[in-house]
Structure formats: C-alpha cells, structure tokens
Amino acid sequence: MSEAMEKRVLVDLDRCIECGSCAAACYYSHANMPAVSFARAGWALLPMICRQCKAAACVDACPAEAMVRDEFGVVRRGLLRCIGCGSCARACPFGVIPNELGGTPVGCRSPEGLTGHQVAKCDLCEDRTASNPDAVPRCVAACPSGALQFADERAAEELHLQVVGGRSTADHLFKRR
Amino acid sequence: MLGSQQLVKAGSCCTLCPAGCELRQVKVGPDSWRIEPAETGSAGLCPRGSTLGELLAHRKRIFWPAKRQEGRLRQVGMDAALAALIEAAGDRGIIVFFDANLPCEQLARADACCRAWRGARLCLVMEPADRQMLLGAEASGADYLADDALADCDGFVVIGDAFAANPRCSRAVFERRAREPRTPIVAIDAACGTAAKFATHVVQVGAGMEFQALAAVAAAAGVDVELPGVPAAGDLASAQAAGRAVAQCERLGVLLAAEYGRSAAWRQIGYLAGRLATARGGGLACQTVGANVLAALRCSANFETINLADALADTSSVRVAVGCDVVGMLGGAGGEFLAAAAALPNQTTAAAEIVLPLALPVEVGGTVLFSGMQEAEVEPVVAPPAGVPTPAELIGRMAPAAGPSPPGSPSAVCLERLAAEVPGDAASSGPAAAPVLLFARQAAHAGSGALTGHGSWQQAARGPLDLRVSAADAEAMGVSNLAPARVAAEGRSVPVRIRVCQELADGIVVLPGGMPEARALAPCRIDSATRQVVASPVTAAIET
Numbered sequence: 243m244s245e246a247m248e249k250r251v252l253v254d255l256d257r258c259i260e261c262g263s264c265a266a267a268c269y270y271s272h273a274n275m276p277a278v279s280f281a282r283a284g285w286a287l288l289p290m291i292c293r294q295c296k297a298a299a300c301v302d303a304c305p306a307e308a309m310v311r312d313e314f315g316v317v318r319r320g321l322l323r324c325i326g327c328g329s330c331a332r333a334c335p336f337g338v339i340p341n342e343l344g345g346t347p348v349g350c351r352s353p354e355g356l357t358g359h360q361v362a363k364c365d366l367c368e369d370r371t372a373s374n375p376d377a378v379p380r381c382v383a384a385c386p387s388g389a390l391q392f393a394d395e396r397a398a399e400e401l402h403l404q405v406v407g408g409r410s411t412a413d414h415l416f417k418r419r
Numbered sequence: 420m421l422g423s424q425q426l427v428k429a430g431s432c433c434t435l436c437p438a439g440c441e442l443r444q445v446k447v448g449p450d451s452w453r454i455e456p457a458e459t460g461s462a463g464l465c466p467r468g469s470t471l472g473e474l475l476a477h478r479k480r481i482f483w484p485a486k487r488q489e490g491r492l493r494q495v496g497m498d499a500a501l502a503a504l505i506e507a508a509g510d511r512g513i514i515v516f517f518d519a520n521l522p523c524e525q526l527a528r529a530d531a532c533c534r535a536w537r538g539a540r541l542c543l544v545m546e547p548a549d550r551q552m553l554l555g556a557e558a559s560g561a562d563y564l565a566d567d568a569l570a571d572c573d574g575f576v577v578i579g580d581a582f583a584a585n586p587r588c589s590r591a592v593f594e595r596r597a598r599e600p601r602t603p604i605v606a607i608d609a610a611c612g613t614a615a616k617f618a619t620h621v622v623q624v625g626a627g628m629e630f631q632a633l634a635a636v637a638a639a640a641g642v643d644v645e646l647p648g649v650p651a652a653g654d655l656a657s658a659q660a661a662g663r664a665v666a667q668c669e670r671l672g673v674l675l676a677a678e679y680g681r682s683a684a685w686r687q688i689g690y691l692a693g694r695l696a697t698a699r700g701g702g703l704a705c706q707t708v709g710a711n712v713l714a715a716l717r718c719s720a721n722f723e724t725i726n727l728a729d730a731l732a733d734t735s736s737v738r739v740a741v742g743c744d745v746v747g748m749l750g751g752a753g754g755e756f757l758a759a760a761a762a763l764p765n766q767t768t769a770a771a772e773i774v775l776p777l778a779l780p781v782e783v784g785g786t787v788l789f790s791g792m793q794e795a796e797v798e799p800v801v802a803p804p805a806g807v808p809t810p811a812e813l814i815g816r817m818a819p820a821a822g823p824s825p826p827g828s829p830s831a832v833c834l835e836r837l838a839a840e841v842p843g844d845a846a847s848s849g850p851a852a853a854p855v856l857l858f859a860r861q862a863a864h865a866g867s868g869a870l871t872g873h874g875s876w877q878q879a880a881r882g883p884l885d886l887r888v889s890a891a892d893a894e895a896m897g898v899s900n901l902a903p904a905r906v907a908a909e910g911r912s913v914p915v916r917i918r919v920c921q922e923l924a925d926g927i928v929v930l931p932g933g934m935p936e937a938r939a940l941a942p943c944r945i946d947s948a949t950r951q952v953v954a955s956p957v958t959a960a961i962e963t
Binding site: 256257259260261262263265266267269270271276370374376377378380382383384385386387388390391 | 438440453454455456457458459460461462463464465466469470472473582583586587589590593594613617862863874875876877879880
C-alpha cells in the first residue's frame, strides 16, 4: 500500500473560513462530481470529506458492488457499476457522501454518466497521491486558510485536529475563543 | 517600474484578488482546460481561481461581435461593429470605461489610444469603495503588507470581511495565532462576516459606522489620529477593549476590505487604518477586488483619465465599456451603453447596443502590483482565441476606426506612491431606519460576481439566498428560521430564506449571497458634495 494512502484529510475547524475552495477544486477536477460538500451547523458551514473508514458501511450497503476498497486502501466508486441508488449515501454514518448539491442530484450532472445517475465519492485524488508521496488531494492544496491537511490519522490528536465526518456539530463552534 | 524593487517572474497567477495564487493549467480536451492547485504544498486556490479554467471555453463565451437589431443581438464582423460604433457616436464625445484590474501595459496602451482618439476620454473602473479606501491608504503613508508578511504581525485589526475578499490572507493570521494563542484579532464588521467568527474582540458597530468604530479603537489604543471629523471614543465598550489589546501590539497588521453599500467614509477609514498600523509598527493589507487596482490608481495620476462620478454624470457622451461590468458593479445605476466588450455576458453587455468579444483576465499577461508592494510579471495562462482581442488591442482598433492619427508609444507607467491628500470630514448620511440592509461578501465571487457567476460550481452550489436576521428582529417581524420571505429595498425585491443569527446586532439584516442581484437593492449614487460614487446602507422591508 502506498505510504500516501495511509494519510487522511484532516480539518482544523478553527481555521475553516467556509470559502468553498475545497468543494470547488474537487468539483472542477472530478468531472463536476464533487465529493466535498458542506454541512451547516448553526452559523457555520463545515466541509464534509470521506474519512475512508476501515469498515466502510458504504461498501457493505452497495447492491451493485460499485463501492470497493482498491489496492491502495481507498474506498472508490466504480464508474460503470454505480446505479445511483443512493444506498451508500444513506448508509454512511458520517453523511459525507453527497447525494445532491444545491438541491440537485449530483449524479445527473455527470458528463460521464454512463448509467445516468451516480454518487460522488472521494478517492483522495489518487491520480496525484498514488504516484507522488508528496502530493496532496486537491481540496487540501486549494485550502487557502490551512484548515485542511493531508496527514496520518494517528497524528490528528497531536495536531489538535478533528477527523472530518463523524463529528458532533453544535451551534457556535467558533466561540471557543 | 518601482526602481528599488525587483521585478518577479510570477508565471501564471490569478489576478482577481491581491493573493495572486498560482494557476496550474491542465488541458482536458482539445479546447478545454481546468485550473488546479499545485500538486504539492498548500498554496491555496479559492473558488474564483478554480473557475477560471472552465471560463476559457465556456459555452456562453463571446467570440463574435454582435449588434442589437430589433431587440436581438445579431452577429456582425469586427470592422462592421466598429464602424457602427463610430457612426452611432457621431460628433458626441466617447467615454471609455476600462477595467482597472488589468496589467499596467494594458492600461498604458489604453491611455495612449484614448489620447490619440479625438473626443475620447478614459475612465479606469474599479470598485468605488476600493478606490476611496486606497486613496486614504496612500495618504496615510503606511507600509503595505503582503499575505506572507502578515504572519510576522503580533496583532490584527480586520475591517470588513477581508477573509472572504482574499481567503489566503487568513492563513497568515492563523499561523500567527497557532504560534501565539493570545494574539489579538479585532473585527470591525457590521455584518459579522467570516473574520468576526475568529476574532478575540468583536467591535459592536452599527450599519455604516465602521469609521466611528475604528476611530474609537484608535483612540483607545492611544493613537493620535489628527483627522478632522473623528468622533470621540464615547462609551463604546467593545471598541475600548479592542483598543487596549491593540495598544500592546508592536507590529499591527490591519486587513481592510471595503464592503459595498456600507459607508461613504472608506477614504477616511483607509487613512485612519494606515495611521493606526503605522503607529503600532505594522502595515496595511488592502484586500481589493482585483490585484492591480492600486497600480491603476497610481498610473491614473500620470494618465489622462476622468473620475467615475464625472464619467457617469456626463450624459452627453456615448459610453463604451471594455472588460468591466459597470452596470452590475453599480447596482444597475450605470446608465446606457453604446458598446460593451466582455468575455462573458454581464449586465453591461445586456444593456449595450453593440457587444464585442474580449480576452479573459487570464489570457492577458503583463505587470501587476500585488499587495501594493510586489511588482510581478504575470504570464497569460493561454493566448486568447483567434479573433478575440485583448482590451488594449480592442481600443487600438477602435481609435483608428474613428480616423485619428495612430497612437504613439504607450504612456509611461509610474508605480510610485501617490501623494494623496489627507481626507477631510467623513460624509455622514445619518443612520437609516431599521432594519438596515447590508451586503456581505462571498469568497466564491470576485466583486459583483459578473465573471465568476458563470462558473458551474458557483451555480450548482448556490442554494436559496439566506437573509441573516438577529433573533430579536426575527421575533419582532414574526419570522422563523428557514422561513421563505422577500427582502425589498429601493423598489426592488428578491426572494430569500430567513436565517436567524445570534451574533448579528439588532436592526441589521444581511444578505450574504447573490451579489449580482443584491446590489440592485442598493444602487450606487453620485454624492454631489464629494463628486464620488457611493453606495450607502438602505432600509429594507421584509415581506413574509
């Protein structure tokens, strides 16, 4: 397994300025199928990015075996197999598989929509990170405030970072200061 | 051009804000590109920059000149379009509204062409609030700070939503805070924008009262303001606490974003912010719409240009817009245009009789002055499509079509600091009756969003417009969170969704999204006393 794939996208919520750079970079580089969406918590918008679970509920829930864990350990969606049923989106305990964007199903927007409707899924920008250990996913590279980092999950606590997804949300997240 | 500073080869970089993020071009088809952030590191690229690749081959891109006939635009040749323009202008004067956020060479060439073009006058168009802010900043004598230099500051004052205007400037603030958690971050923003969420001191400020709040902070910090019309510090407790925190700073970074529709006092704010930063050993980071507007302002001192207010007040001349959406920027107050050149449709092209194609900003290279202190030579991402001129080339074709002698060499560009005058009293229009409608910035859009609004992500991710309302106001209005409503002002209205916001001051409602439509609710006007274009806070009506 590539060393890069041991890493995960981590977010520092105390740096996220809700600019949408991560979502836009993901959208434009993944054939308009954004794997980064935003969740609203009170006044704040939070970027929601797949945490690549070791026991991935989306893989178990997929009836078409479109969700698979590949040789790099990344949970991917097979383009030709996905039927857009949304089972993975509903099974995800962290709600990070976006089924719609701005109220419109994202699958319908895909120019590569061979099956007509697909679900967007973060692949950690494997086209970059699998071959280059120093490369980072596009959402991380685009983040202007430094809120997103591509680091080993075990380092999250040391970095005082939260793993994206699975995080309880509450009002006034930024009132900690 | 600066003489003392080195000219940097910057490669291709975004010029929509002072950050100047690197643009990495990826060809994804015979005529399609996308812009990506760098593969390694985290240089940053906001949604505006990400959109630029898609715009190069956008399906709405204007490739051919067109002339309005019977209400519809019909394609014509460039020579025919220019001949129609000259014929329609007749003996009247011509005012060329030229995008100020273009490389210096483009500005100089446009000035040379307009000088040689009989009856033509050049107006460099930038956001009116930005222009006032920069004039004040120049007069203050303060140093300018680039984003990286902000990390060396030990305290910050953020005026307006600077983090949305230039998302990358927030990184330096956070880096400093990570090293020293007690770093004071003072936010002065009546709309409680992004920066206010991260502030250690939020100054409670009323609509259009940013100048008074900043003056109170400066006075509490012990800074001798020496500016006429500065009000007393008064009993603004939040400003006094912020001022005491600022007084401890040895290198203060002041981040300025002149918000649309807030105040007529941006010149005073720019000056005062500069004085405050200088007194505390720091500098200014002016987050303007466009990276090169300060250079344009400095260049205009040596060019033969006219003020935007004077250009708009002149109703006898015909108007030609090149690269700028004057109508959208002014909230629909730009008047009629004979011709408009743009890469993509906007409100000005919709109002023009003749529409001309134009290169996108990323297709034009040249000298850009980033952050007021870093002169860089920016390369175009790609060359413009065949037959699509750069702004200077277009003016160069218009002027000979009118029959003057050909323009000489481009005007000299001087980027030395302006000897701007110390601003006078702040014009006050008085507080508007509650609720006052303010506009907040979006990081997804540059300016009024005329260009970036064509991005498919911007359109897909855009939900209903949220109108932020304080809890007390929502209760008084009888509206609940997420309730549909309409907000009306100045005879226009837009549908919104109510979003109750605990942090917002009573009597203020904020429209944080949809700047292209929102500006129409508070169009600009010409202030007769100062001969400036201003947009002041307006009273809004909430219809449920």
